[in-house]
Amino acid sequence: MATAATVHSHAPQGFIRKYIFSLDHKVIGIQYFFLALTAVWVGMFLSLLMRIHLYWPNAVLPLVGEIKPETYLSLLTMHGTIMVFFVLTTAPQGGFGNYFLPIQIGAPDMAFPVLNMLSFWTTFVAFVTIIAAFFVTGGAPLHGWTGYAPLSALPSAGPGEQLGADLWITSIAIFCLASLMGALNFITTTLDLRAKGMTLMRMPLTVWSWFITAILGLLAFGVLLSAGILLLMDRNLGTSFYVPLVVVNGQIMGHKGGSPLLWQHLFWFFGHPEVYIAILPGMGVTSQILSTFSRKPIFGYKAMVYAMLAIGFFGFMVWGHHMFMSGMSPYSAFAFSLLTMCIGVPSAIKTFNWLGTMWKGHIRFQTPMLYAIGFVSLFVSGGLSGPFLAQPVLDIQLHDTYFVVGHFHLIMGVAAIFGMFAATYYWFPKMFGRMMNETWGRVHFFITLAGTYAIFMPMHYLGIAGGTRRYSQYTEVAYLQKLMPIHQFMTYAAIITIAAQFIFVINLFWSMFKGPKASDNPWEATTLEWTTATPPPHDNFGGKTPVVNHGPYEYGVPGAARDYVMQTDPATTTAH
């Protein structure tokens, strides 16, 4: 297999082959990174409009004008879809995974470079398709990112449910294809292209996380793709997979015998593993950074690997916990609930091991480390609301309230984004050859940490008080009106936190051109990407093939010449 990747060892010279239709996994990784960066600004802008609307319902805003109830629902649908697919799935896996997985296992490229390029450009087409939904007649769909049928299946069920909804589901289907291509590539590369000595149990935990994420993607996206095609057929060909006989606004629709719950089963069979697709790479990079900046081996490497495998395995058996109030059998709710509690165990193991890694270490507080510590804090906070929602009896009160919104934003939204920030500050020197500004990195970190807690923690209070989600205004229900002060506080917090993200972007682009030059190994780290030049040459290791003699996290080794042993150091060094 190794020969497949070496056929293009000569770097292409033309601009188009080098930067646009590149086969180089590093260029493709950066392309994914910038696609996700664009998407996250779109998604964040939509959330800002929502927060402003909730505070000032009658405000007329620049670019969008007056926000009507259906506009608000379109904003939340597109916010969720863009964030989940084009940010949380795209940056950690497509971006950093693409760039660093081959280098960290000592490979010259991905196993299938052409497939890799196709995967990126297919994702790009999916992104253009979903953005197009804003501009068609009727606008973007209002059915939420979960797209529950029959609302999503009936063009007459609301504004945005016409062409906008078709574009939405088409975009998701295209995205599924791209992710399947990517997943195949990641799995093959990890299994076949590891350098000599890079045994599975010497792989950095980042590689494990990308590998397991790819397996989840391969199994989950196929199901969503099928589900999406069935939805398109229900919408356009008159089939009735998801729609029974329904009457919309006095008109009998031409459907019969379909099951709205079928869509939910298929969607969440993808949707729950998707949570782990978003968060596993963050766990990987957090482990890597905590060990590096604590100057200590990762605590319980094998336990970390097994925990990720367990999370991946259980991740496919818990989808029903999204459906406790759906009319699904209460007996199956019992089973899904128990399995969901079980998935909390490996998550807890990971947290204990992260704390154990820092325990008695020499913690260095550079920005990547701050974000990794922030990840742990958010993972704990977001994770601990899980055992509430995993109990069907508590979902009688909490399901479809802001408690759920707070839960998943903390854990799969903000924690995953902290993983991306950590990864950006950590790998930026290797990717762009320069260092990011530390002072502004720290300022960005503290505002973002306090800000995200200020936005998302109050959502739990809202939810307990019965604060329903996906309401464009809280003026029609008396008890919801009383909760408005919480919404107003969250809006202020959101405006401040979003403003702070300009610090990040300016730091990113300024440092790309003006930052101080980075050495090959600025963090004194041990894994293979730090053994090669900065930025790495076209074939990653300049014609040499690394030989691995050590595990990935050999820090503070007694008797070693310096406080770390790189994976390629000679085997005689006193470490294993």
Next chain:
Amino acid sequence: MGLALMAVIWVITLASTYFFVAKTWWLPVGAAEAAHFIDGQLALTFVLMGIVFLAAQLSLGYIVWRYRQQPSSPPVQYSHGNTKLEILWTVLTTILFVGLNLMGSRVWASQRFDQAGPGAVQVEVTGMQFAWYFRYPGLDGKYGATSPKLMDPSAGGEAAVGLNTNDPAAKDDVVTGTMYLPLDREVDVSLRAVDVIHSFFVPSLRFKQDAVPGLNIHMHFKPTAIGEYEIACAELCGLGHYKMHGMVHVVSQEDFDKWLAAREAEKQ
């Protein structure tokens, strides 16, 4: 930097905890039999998860401060982990999570595994964009037939749910826009939706259940306090989702009988 980070993590942790403990915003006072069990399970979960939350966050803050790199730091502990510790916290977490789950399941079973008893008040709840309708079977105890062909939401009432007035069983059916329930009697609700999925959520009664097109879902609960309680739709159902609102009036059995008789009289 270590001190600043510890301070920020601790302040966030304690401030978050304060509002949970002070119950500044909390569940509305329960007005149904299940509230006692649900609130108890919620409180238990809060105590247990709260302890874990405080322990994890406070120790995270402490560790980052305590083990910051200093010139005087002793050499790091070169260790790849500790199998006994791994087993210990795996077992403890499993007991905590599974135990909590099993306790909650008892309550769940009591709410959802059994059907309503024979003496329960029958009410059919129908959700449509963007209103709730409530139908009582009347003296014969039987719901009359409905038909999709007869549904006319713009007319409201009986026409909205498509009641077939030619059916003898439909003669005494009462359809209203506000739900009336007698105190301390079990209610057998039968949930339907005509267009898209809606969710019948009454926070004070600790009741929530999706109404799904094509399904007729039976649920039961027992109101235990006289009062007026708000219904909020909890499943995104379209542009009017935010105003798909309704009221439940829990009244004495006597008032309920009077109310129902008056509605029957109006029909004649």
